[in-house]
Amino acid sequence: PIPEPKKRRKSSIEKAGGGPTKKSKVDEDEEAGPETEKDNKGEKEDNGDKDESKMETEDKDESKMETEEEKAPSGATGTDPVTNDQDDSKEDEKEKDEDNGGERKWNNPSIIGQCIPPASHFIIEKINNTRAVLFGGVETDDDAKTTYTNNIYILEISINIVFWQCIRKPEAIDQWPVGRYAHAGAIIITGSDCPMLVISGGEDDNYDILDDCWIFNITQHSWIKLDVPHSVSKRWAHSLSVFIMSPHCVWIITDGGYDKRQTLVTNPNIVMITELVTNSKGEWTVGDTLDTNGMNNEEYKKKYQEQLQTGRRIELEEYQKPRKRDTADIERTVQALMKCLEEKERELRQSQEAVRRYQQQALTDDHWVINKDEVTSNSSRHERKSITGTPVIPEVAYRVISECISGIRRCGIDLHLLAEKLLEKKIINNRQKRKATDEHSGRTTDQRMDQLLDIIKDSVQQEGKVFEYILEILKDEDTILANKLYDDMINQLKGRASHHTVSVGDSLYVWAGKQDGLPGVHDSEEKSRITSNIQHFTPSTGQWITRGTTGTPPLGVRAYCCTAINDQLYYFGGKCGHHGCYHNSITQLDTVSLQWRELEPTDATRPVMKRCNGGMISFEHDGVHHLLMIGGYGSKPAVQLPHYKYIELSNGNWRTNEHSMYNLSSRKWSNPSIIGQCIPPASNFVIEKINNTRAVLFDGSETDDDAKTAFTNNIYILEISISTVFWQCIKKPEAIDQWPVGRWLHAGAIIITGSDCPMLVISGGYDKNHDTLDDCWIFGITQHSWIKLDVPHFVSKRWAHSLSVFIMSPHCVWIITAGGYVDIRWTFVTNPNIVMITELVTNSKGEWTVGDTLDTNGMNNKKYKKKYQLQYQKPRKGDTANIEQTVQALMKSLEEKEREAQVYHQQLQQKEREEAEKDQEIRRYRHQLQEKDREHQ
Secondary structure, eight states, X not given: OOOOOOOOOOOHHHHHHOOOSSOOHHHHHHHXXXXXXXXXXXXXXXXXXXXXXXXXXXXXXXXXXXXXXXXXXXXXXXXXXXXXXXXXXXXXXXXXXXXXXXXXXXXXXXXXXXXXXXXESOEEEEOSSSEXXXXXXXXXXXXXXXXXXXXXXXXXXXXXXXXXXXXXXXXXXXXXXXXXXXXXXEEEOOSSSOOEEEEEOOBOTTSOXXXXXXXXXXXXXXXXXXXXXXXXXXXXXXXXXEEEEETTEEEEEEEOOEEETTEEOOTTSSEEEEEEEEOTTSOEEEEEEEOTGGGSSHHHHHHHHHHHHHHHHHHHHHHHHHHHHHHXXXXXXXXXXXXXXXXXXXXXXXXHHHHHHHHHXXXXXXXXXXXXXXXXXXXXXXXXXXXXXXXXXXXXXXXXXXXXXXXXXXXTOOHHHHHHHHHTHHHHHHSOOOOOBOTTTOOBXXXXXXXXXXXXXXXXXXXXXXXXXXXXXXXXXXXXXXXXHHHHHBSOOOOOBSOOEEEETTEEEEOOOBOTTOOOSSOOHHHHXXXXXXXXXXXXXXXXXXXXXXXXXXXXXXXOEEEEETXXXXXXXXXXXXXXXXXXXXXXXXXXXXXXXXXXXXXXXXXXXXXXXXXXXXXXXXXXXXXXXXXXXXXXXXXXXXXXXXXXXXXXXXXXXXXXXXXXXXXXXXXXXXXXXXXXXXXXXXXXXXXXXXXXXXXXXXXXXXXXXXXXXXXXXXXXXXXXXXXXXXXXXXXXXXXXXXXXXXXXXXXXXXXXXXXXXXXXXXXXXXXXXXXEEEXXXXXXXXXXXXXXXXXHBXXXXXXXXXXXXXXXXXXXXXXXXXXXXXXXXXXXXXXXXXXXXXXXXXXXXXXXXXXXXXXXXXXXXXHHHHXXXXXXXXHHHHHHHHHHHHHHHHHHHHHHHHHHHHHHHHHHHHHHHHHHHHHHHHHHHHHHHHHHO
């Protein structure tokens, strides 16, 4: 048999990132040999393709020897080393087959995230069994343009998926190595939670040899430059390895390479040992440096033994620590299980008692406004009526009547007097209508009342005789009452906190939250009456309108989660307001019909923790919408799922990082797997959706395994699939001061202006001292950098509020701040500052700055509407040009498709002609055969 050639030994660069695929001028110089290289020395490459290796000379010689061996005949005399190697290789393969069960197969994993483009000459190092880090190298884009990068990539690896995260140099940071290739690197893992990548040397885009050494903190995403001798770092195509002597001492072995163009590093510097040690501040610094001579004396051996013994002593101490806690842990586990059993029995008894109390209350409750049964029975006798020319359904809206009378009571009108006026309807109709003009709106009473009537009629679906009388009184009799009720329903949002505002198209909706008059009970007629209203804001008018809903609203009215999908709003969890009552229900509100629909009731036995102050986003997979709920604070979970953490707090409540996924089509729950640096049990954070598979989270209250709570300022980036959530944590780098402090109960919203730089805006909240924060920031998700916005105090100094964003144009954004508290005494923000509009615009440098700020009064004048129209029409002017460009592009594409179709048609005709010719040849051949057969006969 012809012997198989030996596998060519890979160069250090090929090991780092794969061998070259396209030869640059430098490659050709090396392969030509020293003489040709000398002639070409100093030439620059013109085409910019400098992305391949410059160290193939020694490999070429070796390859030549292998080729000569390969050409040797199989029957050659003497010993055939290749054949011997082949036999050894077969033995190795047999052993591997036995270990792997006979399977040796290739496969190709899927890619998620910001994958590296075609690249080589980078370094990649393993962090742990599922993570790796990659730095630098030569990248080539779709236009075959080559760049030498300084990007860092973090890889999360599973059996069928590789998730890529790209970390680029932030503009505000100078402490970052330049782009390079043919460098060396190694991973440093000292047993702590801060793995590091060390790199050195290489060449830049000018073929200059770099003389530097850096370590990258993979957790903090920050670089530190090491002060090492030139003999260590000024080389390329070399290698690095690391020996961990102890958690506080690391030896970096630098081996080989070139120190000039094709000049190998020589002794005593071929191999160098660089010692890294931690100082009193815990920072890594350079200790001793040894060359080959320094490794061959007694002092070296003594130093090695000392460091090794120190490391072993520390490892032994760390190993013994958890063993001492094992017995106590088992006892605590048993006690916790017994306590859990007792709590379950107590919860069962409480639930049974609560059911009995609720049934009794339902039998004894009395309606304080009007007898509902009597009004309902009278409604059937009415035929279709019309109020001010608009037909409405002739049924009594008991809830709406109660709502109107409640509004009248707030205006100070005695209900007994109102009843007398109802009986005097004939007298009222004969009175002269007042034509008073309101100075604020410029409307007469009739005009205001007509608009009020339209709003009421649009908000209700039922009507009765009593409601008709009330409307006529409001319209015909009392101007002051009409104005007060008009202002109560239009132009104002009542003070509230612990709520959410959600955008649907060009509208903004806010529901419930903590507010005056809303009873903090599990359920009641008054609670249902108030929470059956939703407030609706339209930027085009600047007005808030209270709209009634039908169906049963959720009971979790505070600190709930909310998100929008098309015209539907979805609400999850929340709390009632009385002690210890949390929910895990999902309720849908149709913003067109304004009808509630309960998808999942609260269920204490469901493996979804009842909680509030968590986060929820939506995403779509294969045409099906899903809800993903993360984290929160609430009651003890019925089931503690294995992938997540649940921490009991000192007040008896629990905090978790549980992920609950809900399929809106099948209406089934699931729990995704977690990859990466997942957030610990947390609540009071903000989470916003970037696109269908990405989200950003800015932290709040985190609780560790020891039940200690911290208020952090970490950013998390989430990559979401149907079965997996990948987490990336971005901590504040030590070198950067421009970073918001840790906080909780703040508000946030996403800003996506159509560019590739989405931003997260946050404001206010509490700090760790329970002081109300007075700041507003935007975070560039691509650049990982913060910018502080200069907004007025009455915009940002609040907590438990909400933020929403309206994109007026790519260069203008409106941020809507709504509700919240102003201090620790739970004092609501009051008018005219309950709702504020903050305008963000880009300056000549493309930087976002604060423009105008409007309060409630500023939203109700002609100047506001003019400003809205101006901002709204700006992008529309560009739309016409964009549409024309799109049409032209489509026409051009259509013409190209037609040309392609013609080419295909011609090719088809040619194929048909060829087939016809073949058929004719076959027929002729058959005819010839038949003729020969006849001749033989």
